Amino acid sequence: MRRSAADAERKPVRIRPPAPSTPPPREPALGRSFSCEPAPKPIMRRRTRSLPSAAERRRDSRRLQVRFVDSLGLDLEEVKVFAAGEDPLVPQHVLSRLLMSAEMAAGKHLEISLPYLKPAFPERPVEQADFLARLCRQRVCLEQVLCSEAGIVGTAQVLNLAFEKDVSARYSFTDWKSSAESKASWVGTVRGAGAADGPASDVFRFRLPVPPFILQPGAVLEFAVRFRIAGAEFWDNNDGRNYRLTCHSYKLAVPKECEDSMVHFI
Template sequence: MAGPSRTAIPQSTTAICLRYIYDPKPQSPKVPVLIRPPGPRPPSVKQDSKLSLSGDPPTKAIMRRRAQSLSSPAERKRVLRYQQVRFVDSLGLDLEEVKLFKDKEQPLIPQHVMFRLRMSSERAFGKSLELSLPHFKPCFPENMAAQADFLTRLRTQTVCLEQVVCSELGIAGTIQVLNLDYEKKVTVHYSFTNWRTSTDTSASWVSSVSQGEYDVFRFRLPVPPFILQPGALLEFAICYHVKGSNYWDNNNGRNYKLTCHSYKVTVPRECEDSMLHFT
């Protein structure tokens, strides 16, 4: 039995020439391609960021938010509309002070304000300026040592006020005591409030008199400026402490009293402008 017959299929063959590989022919020049220019770009938002010199790409704009504590322009305008003007003097103090008074309450005008008003009115009418200076005046003799019974009182009560001098700096005075011992202390008790409150000041030793039989002490009482008002009262008494005992001189139980008075001084013409400026 014969098998199936086979038909030969011709295979196409390609001839490769080695000369074309090792010696290729020059290629023909390429035809240039025409490039169409780009059309106009749509308008875009300008960016403020600029390229850095290093060629880094531009950074995006940073979105900043307004702090909540800052007021908006509209709010600032509204605040400025209600702002007030404040006037001050050379020391930064207010030129005016508003105070509400109750019915039947008399307003208290400061002393320096009344003084300036009085001076201005006197200058307007061509009058000479006068200053009203307050000072304390004793209600007892200033020189107690000149009294006839001074030595008698000194030997009786062991301590006695000798003299008082009043000035703008305060009140100064001297005291005499019997020299009973080397260790001794003299104190002046004084009050501006009718003894509701009081203050003590120590007197200092000055000298000995009558061959050491008596000692002299000096004291000074400071007077605050706000106390210098007409009618103010100063009282004082003297205590002498020696050998464990206290001896007093209180003007026979009446205390030594000084009252505040005022006296007028005429200001020279050449000093008027300076007085009005510095008051």
């Protein structure tokens, strides 16, 4: 087969081979794993914001702060500035604690003073021989009184002259410059309070408060019982002397094994 002149003039074209491809970077082989779980990612460690850095700690250490606290470690709420010549007022419990500590240091036996209310009349007038006679004469009579730190509880008997009765105790801490009343509540009925065929009597109970200032030696509480019925009013005021209770104190020896705890308790 004969080639034409045009084919003879054509020159061969050189073909450039493809450039070699760069293989992707390989991850460091940490060991083969046939698990289906994804490869763990590196943990980023970060300092928490709540903790100061070393530089901050050095800077804060240079600024010293002073806090004033009480015996329980609580911050003081008020600051009292005393004028020249003005003596500070020390609380009573602080003085008691210092006194007890001084007595213990001196080797003395520790004692505490406890207040109590002492009646200036029989605590159970109901046991007196003339109780029934007084009840029939006054229509109302104090029966008994019980004193404690929680309060004063008393009972009174009144003649059952009608169904509706109003019984109360009027008391005063200020020698009757001021007074208040405590309403009594019905407790029960006592049969045959006067003569054998006389009317029965009802028992009423009343309570009197014991504020802290009354638990000071020499403080006095006075009271009287009032009975209202059918528009009439009757009183039992201890034959005009009123019923008086005076605060006293007595010493209580503290056992040796309890002295330390008593000082911290006060």
